Structures are given as structure tokens and as C-alpha cells.
Amino acid sequence: MPRIIALDYGKKRTGIAVTDELQIIASGLTTVASDGIFDFLKKYFDTEKVSKVLIGEPKQMNGQPSESSLLIESFVQKFRETFPSVEVCRWDERFTSKLAFQSMIDSGLKKKQRQNKALVDEIAATIMLQEYLTRKMI
Template structure:
């Protein structure tokens, strides 16, 4: 089977998570500087069988798009043109950063470790992906 990749796109850093080939388990992959994201994805997609990509859709509490929505939408267009064979699914990413931070606390990470924003981005992508998988199983 193929894998599903989740992208928590940010202006500076982008968190990535991926499923196992059976699409059961979501695992953090890495965090990449956003300026290096497309070269990273080109290499990764050549090495792995990716059938679907989840890309976070930032929304405000009232459901309207957040300020960063236009930047992410521009990335989605570029991604879709570069990888037309990969289905793109937009997912609500509200609260993923807060959940990621709470996960770090619950895991017993020190205060210094919790300040690692790259780790927060990777965990956020993993939470988005696991939530998608959980809803897909229902």
C-alpha cells in the first residue's frame, strides 16, 4: 500500500508526519525549513509511495480563514502542480499546536525540550494525521 503524508506548513518551519504503508499508524517524520521544503518533498516522494497529502487549513475560532491561509493556499497550488498524481486533502489544524505542546508535557519533556518549536511542528503534523486516520476508520 501507499503512505499518507501530513504537512503542517509554516512560514519558517514545516512539520511532517507520515503513515506506515498500511495507513494505520501516524509517526512524526521531521521538521524542515520551509525554504527547503520542496526539494525535501521531491526526494521523499521519489523514495516513498505517497498517495495522499494532508495539508493543514488554518482557521480562526469562527471558522473563517486565518491570516496565514493565503500563504498556505499558494503552497497547495505549487504542490498540486509539482505532484499532480498525489491527492491533496485539506484538514482543519486548529488546536494542533496546543495539543502538541500538551503532548510534550504529558510525555515528561523538560521545559527546555518543550521550547523546541521544530518538535512542536512535527508533533502537530502527527496529530493532524492521526486525527484523520481515526476519522477514516469510523
Template sequence: MPRILAIDYGLKRTGIAVTDQLQIIASGLTTVASETVLDFLSDYFTKEKVGQVIIGEPRQMNNEASQSAAMIDAFVVRFQNKFPDMPVVRVDERFTSKLAFQSMIDGGLNKKQRQNKALIDEIAATIMLQDYLSRKMI
């Protein structure tokens, strides 16, 4: 069974998470510089079978698009142009960064470790993917 990959795209960094081959568990893969993410994904797709990509859709509390939505929408267009056969699912990414930070606290990471924004992005992608998997199984 192919993996599902999640992307938490940001202005500077992009967090990436991926499922196991049975699509049961989401795990953080890495964080890459946003300007290199398409090259990273191209390399990853040649090494691993990925059947679907989840990309966060930033929303405000009133369900309107957030300020970063246009930037992420432009990334989605570039992604789909580069990988036209890869199915893309957009998912609500509200609170994933806050949940990621809280999970770092709950996990016992010290203040210096919690300042690692790359780790926050990777955990946010993992949370987004695990939430998607949970909803998919219902």
C-alpha cells in the same frame, strides 16, 4: 499500500508526519525549513510510495480562514504544480500546535525540550494525521 503524508506548513518551518504502510499509525517524520520543503518531498516521494497528502487548513474559532491561510493556500498551489498527480486533502488544523505542546508536557519533556519549535511542528503534523486516520476509519 501507499503511505499518507501530512504537512503542517508554516512561515519558517514545516512539520511532516507519515503513516506506516498499512495506514494505521501516524509518526512524526521530520521538520524542514519551509523554503526547502518541496525539494525534501520530491526526494521523499522517490524513496517512499505516498498515495495522498494531508495539508492543514488554518481556521479561526468562527470557522473563517486565519491570517496564515493565504500563505498556506499559496503553498498548496506550488505543491500541486510540482506534484500534479498527488491527491491533496485539506484538513482543519485548529489546536494542533497547542495539542502538540500539551503532549510534550504529558510526555515529560522538560522546559528546554518544549521550546523546540521544530518538534512542536512535527508533533502537530502527527496529530493532524492521526486525527485524519481516526475520522477515515469511522
């Protein structure tokens, strides 16, 4: 079964998470500089089967698009043009960064480790993907 990838795309960095081959468990994969995301994905897609990419959809508390929505919409459009055979699914990413930071605290990471924004982005993508998998199974 092909994998599902989640992307927490941002202006500077993109956190990436991936499922196992049975699409049961989400795991953090890495964080890459956003200007290198397409090169990374091309290499990844050459070695792994991926059926779907979950891309975070930033929203405000009232459900309206956030300030970063235009940046992400541009990324989604380019992604669809570059990888037309990969299904894109948008996913509400509200609170994932806060949940990621809290999970770092809960797991006992020291303050210096919690300041690693790349790790926060990777964990946020993992949370987003695990939420998707959980809803899919219900």
C-alpha cells in the same frame, strides 16, 4: 499500500508526519525549513509511495480562514503544480499546536525541550494525521 503524509506548513518550518504502509499509525517524520520543503518532498517521493498529502488548513475559532491562509493557499497551489499525481486533502489544524505542546508536557519533556518549535510542528502534523486516520476508520 502507499503512505499518507501530513504537512503542518508554516512561514519558517514545516512539520511532517507519515503513516505506516497499512495507513494505520501516524508517526512524526521530521521538520524542515519551509523554503526547502519541495526539495525534501521530491527526494521522499522518489523513495516512498505516497497516495495523499494532508495539508493543514488554518481556521479561526468561528471557522473563517486565519491570517496565514493566503500563505498556505499559495503553497497548496505550488504543491499541486509540482506533484500533480499526489492527492491533496485539506485538514482543519485548529488546536494541533496546543495539543502538541500539551503532549510534550504530558510525556515529561523538560522545559528546554518543549521550546523546540520544530518538534512542536512535527508533533502537530502527527496529531493532524492521526485525527484523519481515526475519522477515516469510523
